Amino acid sequence: MSTIRFLVNGTPAEVDVPGMRRLLDVLREDLGLTGTKEGCGEGECGACSVLLDGQVVDSCLVPMCQVDGRIVRTVEGLALAARERGALDTLQEAFLELGAAQCGICTPGMLMAARAYLDAGGGADHGAIREGIAGNLCRCTGYQKIVEAIAAVAAGDRP
Amino acid sequence: MTTRTLPRPATTPERSAADALVLAPGGTTRGRARGYPLRREGPAKLTGAAKYADDLVFPGAWYGATIRSTEPRARLLAIELDPDLDWSKVVVVTAADIPGENLVAAIKEDQPVLVPVGGEIRHHAEPVALIAAPDRETIRRLRAGVRLVTEALPPVFDPEASDHVFAEYEVINGDLEAGFAAAAHVVEGEYRVGHQEQLYIENQAMIAVPSEDGGMAVHGSLQCPYYVHKAMKKSLGLTSDQARVVQAETGGGFGGKEEYPSIIALHAALLARKAGRPVRMIYERHEDIAATTKRHPAVIRHRTAVAADGTLLAQDIELVMDGGAYCTLTPVVLSRGALHSGGPYRCPNVRIRARATRTNTPPNGAFRGFGAPQVEFAVETHLNRIAERLGLSPAEIRRRNAYELGDTTPTGQVLRESVAAQEVLRLAVEAGDFERLRAATARGAAERRGSGEVPAGPFRSGGSRTASGIGLALGWHGAGFTGSGEVHIGSVASVELTAEGRVRVLIGSTEMGQGTSTIFPLMVSGELGLPADAVEMAPVDTALVPDSGPTVASRTAMVVGGLCIGAARRLRAAVEARHDGRPFAEVYLADAASHGPTRIDQAFEPYPDIVFDDATYRGDAYPAFGWAACVASVDVDLDTGEVAVRDVVAVDDVGRVIHPILCEGQVEGGTLQAVGYATIEEIKLENGRYLNDRLATYLIPTALDAPSMTTILVEAPFSGAPHGAKGVGELPMDVGAPAVVAAIHDAIGAWVTELPATPERILAAMAGGTRAPRTGDAAA
Numbered sequence: 001m002s003t004i005r006f007l008v009n010g011t012p013a014e015v016d017v018p019g020m021r022r023l024l025d026v027l028r029e030d031l032g033l034t035g036t037k038e039g040c041g042e043g044e045c046g047a048c049s050v051l052l053d054g055q056v057v058d059s060c061l062v063p064m065c066q067v068d069g070r071i072v073r074t075v076e077g078l079a080l081a082a083r084e085r086g087a088l089d090t091l092q093e094a095f096l097e098l099g100a101a102q103c104g105i106c107t108p109g110m111l112m113a114a115r116a117y118l119d120a121g122g123g124a125d126h127g128a129i130r131e132g133i134a135g136n137l138c139r140c141t142g143y144q145k146i147v148e149a150i151a152a153v154a155a156g157d158r159p
Numbered sequence: 160m161t162t163r164t165l166p167r168p169a170t171t172p173e174r175s176a177a178d179a180l181v182l183a184p185g186g187t188t189r190g191r192a193r194g195y196p197l198r199r200e201g202p203a204k205l206t207g208a209a210k211y212a213d214d215l216v217f218p219g220a221w222y223g224a225t226i227r228s229t230e231p232r233a234r235l236l237a238i239e240l241d242p243d244l245d246w247s248k249v250v251v252v253t254a255a256d257i258p259g260e261n262l263v264a265a266i267k268e269d270q271p272v273l274v275p276v277g278g279e280i281r282h283h284a285e286p287v288a289l290i291a292a293p294d295r296e297t298i299r300r301l302r303a304g305v306r307l308v309t310e311a312l313p314p315v316f317d318p319e320a321s322d323h324v325f326a327e328y329e330v331i332n333g334d335l336e337a338g339f340a341a342a343a344h345v346v347e348g349e350y351r352v353g354h355q356e357q358l359y360i361e362n363q364a365m366i367a368v369p370s371e372d373g374g375m376a377v378h379g380s381l382q383c384p385y386y387v388h389k390a391m392k393k394s395l396g397l398t399s400d401q402a403r404v405v406q407a408e409t410g411g412g413f414g415g416k417e418e419y420p421s422i423i424a425l426h427a428a429l430l431a432r433k434a435g436r437p438v439r440m441i442y443e444r445h446e447d448i449a450a451t452t453k454r455h456p457a458v459i460r461h462r463t464a465v466a467a468d469g470t471l472l473a474q475d476i477e478l479v480m481d482g483g484a485y486c487t488l489t490p491v492v493l494s495r496g497a498l499h500s501g502g503p504y505r506c507p508n509v510r511i512r513a514r515a516t517r518t519n520t521p522p523n524g525a526f527r528g529f530g531a532p533q534v535e536f537a538v539e540t541h542l543n544r545i546a547e548r549l550g551l552s553p554a555e556i557r558r559r560n561a562y563e564l565g566d567t568t569p570t571g572q573v574l575r576e577s578v579a580a581q582e583v584l585r586l587a588v589e590a591g592d593f594e595r596l597r598a599a600t601a602r603g604a605a606e607r608r609g610s611g612e613v614p615a616g617p618f619r620s621g622g623s624r625t626a627s628g629i630g631l632a633l634g635w636h637g638a639g640f641t642g643s644g645e646v647h648i649g650s651v652a653s654v655e656l657t658a659e660g661r662v663r664v665l666i667g668s669t670e671m672g673q674g675t676s677t678i679f680p681l682m683v684s685g686e687l688g689l690p691a692d693a694v695e696m697a698p699v700d701t702a703l704v705p706d707s708g709p710t711v712a713s714r715t716a717m718v719v720g721g722l723c724i725g726a727a728r729r730l731r732a733a734v735e736a737r738h739d740g741r742p743f744a745e746v747y748l749a750d751a752a753s754h755g756p757t758r759i760d761q762a763f764e765p766y767p768d769i770v771f772d773d774a775t776y777r778g779d780a781y782p783a784f785g786w787a788a789c790v791a792s793v794d795v796d797l798d799t800g801e802v803a804v805r806d807v808v809a810v811d812d813v814g815r816v817i818h819p820i821l822c823e824g825q826v827e828g829g830t831l832q833a834v835g836y837a838t839i840e841e842i843k844l845e846n847g848r849y850l851n852d853r854l855a856t857y858l859i860p861t862a863l864d865a866p867s868m869t870t871i872l873v874e875a876p877f878s879g880a881p882h883g884a885k886g887v888g889e890l891p892m893d894v895g896a897p898a899v900v901a902a903i904h905d906a907i908g909a910w911v912t913e914l915p916a917t918p919e920r921i922l923a924a925m926a927g928g929t930r931a932p933r934t935g936d937a938a939a
Binding site: 028033034035036037038039040041042044045047074075076078079088092095096097098099101102103104105106107108111126129130131133134135136137138139140141142143144145146147 | 191192193197198200201202203204205206207208209210211213214357358359360361362408409410411412413443444671672673674820821823824827828829830831832853854855859861862863865867868
């Protein structure tokens with residue numbers, strides 16, 4: 001067992017876990033942050049994507065020993081600032097209004113990949129957006145409306 | 160003209176700002192989806208608050224797991240527990256623990272819940288025993304200690320060699336011999352399609368919770384709550400009240416959660432019953448792919464008589480589907496396959512012979528399209544080969560043969576209304592700029608031939624590495640259940656004005672991403688003159704909602720939507736009658752306060768003048784048809800055989816568009832599943848086992864593999880439904896694959912006749928072979 005301290009969605013967290021316990025399990029089972037989903041458990045689908053120091057990672061492939069002292073951001077933290085005003089953030093709003101979420105199981109991971117893409121200065125070019133979310137599988141949408149939603153945010157075409 | 164190409168609101172005469180979904184006071188959202196209400200459960204899904212099965216917490220719950228066969232066929236002689244291990248802290252369930260019938264309720268009752276000792280294992284990964292423990296580590300440690308003693312039996316893998324027939328149909332119309340006698344050309348072809356995995360991103364998941372009175376509730380990921388309910392009653396020996404099924408948020412289904420959830424629910428419930436506590440049964444991806452249903456593989460043979468001008472004179476079609484080890488829904492899948500196998504084309508003389516047989520592979524079952532994508536790939540590719548033989552454009556041969564009003568189908572069904580085949584074809588050809596782009600790809604091919612470089616052989620260097628192609632497909636999809644299915648099911652849907660003044664829709668139809676929870680409030684509120692937000696959806700819980708039939712067959716908007724509109728009209732009339740005819744919206748709150756609750760249960764009544772004879776396969780096979788056309792553009796790498804699908808134009812006639820964004824979402828998602836079916840999605844088998852049972856090896860399209868898509872929605876309403884809707888879910892799945900394969904042919908000049916069109920098959924086709932080595936041949 002190791003004591004691991006890290007920041008999750010701006011809040012300090014401390015867990016005593018085996019160093020090889022998956023970040024995904026700590027988020028979902030130990031911290032109750034079930035917004036992050038498991039789709040395959042082997043880094044192929046991206047449903048468990050979170051931001052680790054701002055980089056998008058598959059939390060099913062990240063052992064807790066690599067999380068000590070780092071900053072984790074999950075879907076629950078995406079709208080923290082906005083939620084104090086009782087709303088979604090611009091990316092979530094764009095997904096909602098443009099129809100980018102259907103069954104929703106890939107959506108949290110997709111949002112985190114999109115957030116990382118936008119935070120890295122990604123623009124509205126559809127090809128670049130598709131590269132940015134290529135690690136996140138969606139079976140419902142055909143990606144068309146996801147790409148359009150991210151492009152709308154990148155272009156500043158949001159409130 | 161019944162066809163419109165500009166969707167308009169379904170039932171909402173005027174939209175007020177009030178039906179915007181307000182997230183919270185002061186929320187900054189614009190609050191509309193192109194003028195329509197936002198996805199009802201969207202905010203919960205976007206914030207991570209939505210609770211899928213694996214997100215639900217039941218204190219004290221154990222984890223369950225399944226012990227599965229590792230042979231395709233064997234006699235089960237004994238189940239042994241390793242005596243060196245401590246079994247006192249776990250529960251193990253075998254067939255002997257089943258209180259009711261050891262049969263999964265379905266069409267034919269041939270599938271056991273668990274293979275009994277002395278019984279026959281019929282496929283790899285078949286459930287034999289179950290184990291539950293307080294933690295996953297204990298299960299991991301102990302499950303290897305459950306040993307199956309078996310005696311191998313010879314398996315059957317070739318559906319054409321199997322002598323066990325699940326279902327067989329013959330459809331005959333006209334005089335086949337006369338048709339062939341009059342032919343200017345006779346074209347024959349054989350087409351093959353493999354398995355396809357639904358690949359919902361949320362794996363199968365079910366949690367069973369026993370109650371003190373001997374009842375059992377299951378909470379899980381599912382499409383059809385009353386299928387699971389029926390299965391629980393039968394195998395657990397429960398009454399209707401003792402069995403309870405609650406749908407959790409469901410992360411995609413596509414047919415994969417139509418029949419399979421009954422099995423996983425029974426497994427979880429058997430463990431929970433024995434453990435006396437809740438048990439969580441959450442599949443990992445590997446298990447989900449290895450054990451659950453797939454789209455049926457099929458072999459389709461066409462022999463077609465054509466006049467000199469391309470008019471179809473006779474179609475002789477043979478269809479063989481591989482049902483896998485148990486019947487599941489195979490007879491219905493085969494039926495839809497047979498009825499769609501001629502394509503949306505007028506042909507006076509037709510014979511369709513269809514059969515589905517048993518093999519020792521995991522059972523195949525429901526998957527979006529339900530038998531139609533297989534046969535429509537075949538007939539569309541075959542028609543393109545006929546057009547090539549005659550020197551006709553693929554668009555022109557379709558114009559000459561596509562159904563028009565008044566035409567008769569092979570079952571003798573006269574198409575009396577709602578026929579938009581020519582309309583979707585015209586729109587797709589125009590929007591896809593088909594003829595101009597096809598001329599351009601032909602020039603490109605001529606230039607490459609002129610260079611002497613292409614397509615001499617698959618491994619080529621120099622010059623252009625890629626060839627572009629464009630392809631077209633036309634399709635049809637019978638709306639709702641086949642034949643008399645809807646009459647047999649007898650669905651009920653309810654709309655209620657509660658004593659508290661809320662309007663509530665009660666249906667057993669599930670939201671699984673397609674938009675049920677959004678379109679029903681829209682349809683009902685439109686009838687009541689209320690904003691959509693004023694209408695609630697009751698949770699899908701068999702303790703609350705009636706059986707409105709399964710959420711399948713693209714029937715929810717069409718059939719259950721029609722019932723809810725009927726219920727809403729009756730509710731409106733009843734309330735307004737109590738208030739001197741004043742509008743419902745003005746009086747319903749007062750009515751609820753003074754009169755109390757009013758609930759309207761609307762039961763399905765047969766559509767007028769729609770008659771089908773299940774015995775002879777004559778009559779109206781479907782109350783109406785949806786029509787779709789697809790134009791696909793591809794680039795083929797001439798050295799590697801890799802295909803990039805660049806652009807797709809999808810034109811779909813859905814009868815009535817209820818919510819344009821959600822409807823487009825269905826078309827786009829279905830189209831990409833069809834693109835995956837056409838190009839990369841393939842199950843490889845070895846001795847009846849799926850070899851690529853992981854997401855690292857079973858590939859589905861990523862955002863980079865997905866084409867840019869343009870969707871055009873057409874409305875040719877069906878008069879039998881009050882709103883005219885014919886459904887949308889499956890229609891786009893039927894036409895994507897043949898359009899892509901036609902585009903590949905346009906690029907490389909050779910036909911790929913087996914799906915998926917893998918690089919290996921494309922290179923083989925370019926080299927002049929008709930077929931690449933089949934899966935498993937290399938190992939043999």
